[in-house]
Amino acid sequence: MSELSVNHLLGIKYLNKEDIQLIFETADHFKEVINRPIKKVPSLRDITIANLFFENSTRTKLSFELAEKRLSADVINFSAAQSSVKKGETLIDTVNNILSMKVDMVVMRHPNPGACVFLSKHVKASIVNAGDGAHEHPTQALLDSYSIRERLGDVKGKNVVIVGDILHSRVALSNIYALQLQGANVMVCGPKTLIPKYINNLGVKVETNLRKALEWCDVANMLRVQNERMDISYFPSTREYTQQFGVDKALLDSLDKEITIMHPGPINRGVEITSDVADSKQAIILDQVQNGVAIRMAVIYLLASKIKQ
Amino acid sequence: MSQKVLLNATEVNIILHRLACQLIEKHNDFSNTVLIGLQPRGKFLALRLAQILKDDYKIKDLKLGLLDITFYRDDFRRSDKPLEANTTEINFVVENKNVVFIDDVLYTGRSIRAALTAIQSFGRPEEIELLTLIDRRFSRHLPIQPNYRGRQVDAINKEKVIVQWQEQDGEDAVYLINN
DSSP states (O other): OOOOOOOSSSOOOGGOOHHHHHHHHHHHHHHTTTSSSOOOOTTTTTTTEEEOOOOOOOHHHHHHHHHHHTTOOOEEEEEGSGGGGGGGHHHHHHHHHHHHOOOOOOEEESSSSTTHHHHHHHHEEEEEEEEEETBHHHHHHHHHHHHHHHHSSOOTOOOEEESOOOOTTTTHHHHHHHHHHHHHHEEESSSSGOGGGGGGTTEEEEOOHHHHHHHOOOOOEOOOOOOOGGOOOSSSSSSHHHHHHOBBBHHHHHHSSSOOEEEOOOOOOOTTOOOOHSTTTBHHHHHHHHHHHHHHHHHHHHTTTSSSS | OOEEEEEEEHHHHHHHHHHHHHHHHTTTTOEEEEEEETTTTTHHHHHHHHHHHHHTTTTOOEEEEEEEOOGGOOOOOOOOOOOOOOOOOOSSSOOOOOEEEEEEEEEESSHHHHHHHHHHHGOOOSSEEEEEEEEETTSSSSSOOOSSSEEEEEOOEEEEEEEEEEHHSSSSEEEEEEO
16 A cells, blocks of 8 residues: 555544554655655655644644655744734634645644544645644654554554553543554553543553553553643642652562653653653653654655645 | 567576676776665666676675665656655765666656755765666656666657566566557
8 A cells, every 4th residue: 555545634543554554664764764864855845834833832843843844845834822813813714824825734733622623624735633632643643653663563462551641631542543453452541530431432451550550561651741731630749640650760670571661752750750761771752752753754745645736 | 468578588697797897897896886776676687786796706895775766756746656665775875986876777767867866865976877777768858868778779658668577576588568
């Protein structure tokens, strides 16, 4: 297969196994490109991409922008804080105004779940979801699976636990879809208050004891506690959260196997994981960041190849 | 559909040895020369030539790389079939080296144009030459010609020239196919 089954990347839910395989194979080639002395290819020189970030982001925005520039696309950036959205403009009007400037693709982050799906039905450009509320963050899930594949050889059959704030995490949901599609066994672990009720319908295991979860898994994906999304208090204190769901070197060393540690970032050092864990050989956090550029290049390249002139 | 044999295995073998000798005449011991096979089909010709140079002409330390030009093509989004990438394997520096591009068929010249852009990502070569097994005359879209050619073929545009390699296709042969 050499073509994606979709015209937009709205979520992992809309992809099939072959799509993920194609994205990974294409990312392999781009990973080779970004390790060359000159890290740029001219493939997308006639494509214009708008990065619309209605919510703050550092690494995802930088990663997308770098991916676009390494493919030689023309890039325009938009952040809601300095825009007419503040004056009451609707999402469709904002996007249509930008598309009038002959934009071919939109990479959008939005605080509302479903914003990208909504947009894809109303505008002609190809849409890439860079995170919509607590719904999905597909490129993060793809780069996470890609990093597991790189470290452990394959995703199929591996036991992966996602630890922390599952309720507010778009990374968790996209990861569950992506890992299950590739045949991994998925478990979530966190305080009961941060595990959503619908989780049983997704066919994942649930564990509230971190040690048991770590003993079961090959990979632990540690999520950040998203204080900014919490309108009430879900656990008594950060200190207590760390004691129950934080990973330190002593805990890792006490396991009779070496598990791989992942984190989508930004890390709260000393909360989800301690510094010695974050900087250890078991952690592949910086590999995830590098793979993020290759994965985003692959997604943009494959979607752009479906835009006909 | 009709097909005609342009070259059989014996003829391909003779041509490969002649091309190897021509390369030695120009590049001597290959100390400042690198061979680059263009993916996907130039790979087999490049590997075969490298083998002849090493085994029959005792060239030591021959540097051979494979270059994928997919991301440098100028027909991205223009063709009906999506482009599929191949692997690039260049584990040496091409800066100030004499580079010899190797491809099986030279047709429009667009692949070579893409390769000329792609190689710049690995440094600035001293000189770039082109070796091709089949040179289809009168079909060029760009002012490109080979330095070393196996056989020159006059084929009209709707005809196809197919090069088969023992390693992949089970025989060494070149066919002219008329649809």
